[in-house]
Amino acid sequence: MKQYKRVLTIAGSDPSGGAGVQADLKTMSACGCYGMSAITAVVDENTVGVTAVHPIPVSFVRGQIISVLDDIGADAIKIGMLHSSELIRSVRETLSTYSIRNIVLDPVMVATSGDSLLQEEAISTLKNELIPLVRVITPNIPEAEILLGRKITCQEELPEAARALSCNGKVSVLLKAGHLTDDLLIDIFYNAEKDEVMKLSSKRIETRNTHGTGCTLSSAVASFLAHQLPLNDAVKCAKEYITKAIESGATYEIGKGHGPVHHFHTFWD
Numbered sequence: 515m516k517q518y519k520r521v522l523t524i525a526g527s528d529p530s531g532g533a534g535v536q537a538d539l540k541t542m543s544a545c546g547c548y549g550m551s552a553i554t555a556v557v558d559e560n561t562v563g564v565t566a567v568h569p570i571p572v573s574f575v576r577g578q579i580i581s582v583l584d585d586i587g588a589d590a591i592k593i594g595m596l597h598s599s600e601l602i603r604s605v606r607e608t609l610s611t612y613s614i615r616n617i618v619l620d621p622v623m624v625a626t627s628g629d630s631l632l633q634e635e636a637i638s639t640l641k642n643e644l645i646p647l648v649r650v651i652t653p654n655i656p657e658a659e660i661l662l663g664r665k666i667t668c669q670e671e672l673p674e675a676a677r678a679l680s681c682n683g684k685v686s687v688l689l690k691a692g693h694l695t696d697d698l699l700i701d702i703f704y705n706a707e708k709d710e711v712m713k714l715s716s717k718r719i720e721t722r723n724t725h726g727t728g729c730t731l732s733s734a735v736a737s738f739l740a741h742q743l744p745l746n747d748a749v750k751c752a753k754e755y756i757t758k759a760i761e762s763g764a765t766y767e768i769g770k771g772h773g774p775v776h777h778f779h780t781f782w783d
Contacts, residue, residue: 518548519740522582523733524575524605525594525622526555526567532774533559533726538592538733540777545737545755550586552578555597561725561769569597572604579608589740590616592733593648599639606644616739617648620732621657637661646681650745652688652732653679669700673711676704683709688735688749692727703749712746714753721764723773730775731756 521542528534535551542549554575558565582588591614596602609617621640641661645651655666658675666675669691676687686706691699701714734752743751762779776783 519546519590519737520550520586520588521547521590521592521733521736521740522550522552522579522588523592523594523736524552524554524579524596525592525729526557526597527553528557528559528726530560530725530769530774532561532769532772533729534594537726537729537774537777538594541730541733541755542737544777544780545734545741547589547737547740550582550588552582554595554601557595561771561773563771567597569601572598572601575601576604576608579605583612583614588614589742590614590618590736592736593617593619593644594729594732595622596640596644597636599636602636602639602644606647610647615649616736618650618652618732618736618739619645619648620652620728621645621661622728623657623660645685648685649739650686650688650735650749651679652690652728652735654690654692654728658689669696672700672702673704676702676711680704680706686745688731690728690731692724701753703746705745707745712749714750716753716757719757719760719764721760722771723763723766723768723775724760725769725772725774727756727760727775730759730777 523538526534528536539549556568672689676689679687683706687704689702691701697718699716699718703712734755738748738751758779759775762776
């Protein structure tokens with residue numbers, strides 16, 4: 515019998531379908547994987563903004579993770595929105611009992627709309643207790659600034675910033691350049707396993723449809739790792755996927771704010 519490449523997302527939901535668990539599952543499917551989910555929060559949001567966040571009880575989140583991993587297992591895990599210190603610690607403790615190397619963390623703190631998605635006191639818990647457990651983190655510049663406690667002002671600072679986020683060379687870091695103003699975006703990937711920096715260039719695409727780009731990129735990295743690609747190759751493929759998804763999504767109009775990327779651009783347009 516054939517086996518699926520299995521990817522579990524641990525994240526919040528987005529009823530508008532562009533971010534969160536919904537974006538994760540679309541991405542995993544588009545990248546040839548079997549997607550599963552443990553929902554951490556039900557979020558009342560759309561393309562305009564976040565209205566409210568309804569946390570799922572921590573014990574119930576833990577139960578979802580255990581139910582999936584004990585039965586189906588996973589070749590990779592993507593972690594997204596974890597809103598509290600209690601939840602972060604529970605996820606860390608739960609995952610530490612499984613031998614799953616390919617864990618990708620998108621340190622979700624602020625939505626595309628600017629709304630906060632992480633409690634203030636949970637930031638240090640995320641930084642000190644969960645990030646050291648994972649294989650790859652995928653912060654954007656505002657998230658990196660929060661984790662570093664300082665500003666990032668230009669492209670030239672990104673390689674050093676990525677290294678500084680790597681927990682002394684233990685965690686690989688994909689630092690996204692989209693919040694800079696350059697026409698040529700150069701994301702930086704610090705591969706902690708090889709102690710090397712890889713630059714990933716793409717032209718800036720003029721679009722307001724950027725809702726869920728972070729969710730989508732991190733899920734793509736997890737998906738390609740589930741396919742057993744080497745780390746650098748998985749990140750390159752994920753970068754190519756999100757670039758094409760943004761480019762294709764720019765031609766659509768959906769919602770009154772920041773619309774989604776086109777997750778299934780390979781299959782239909």
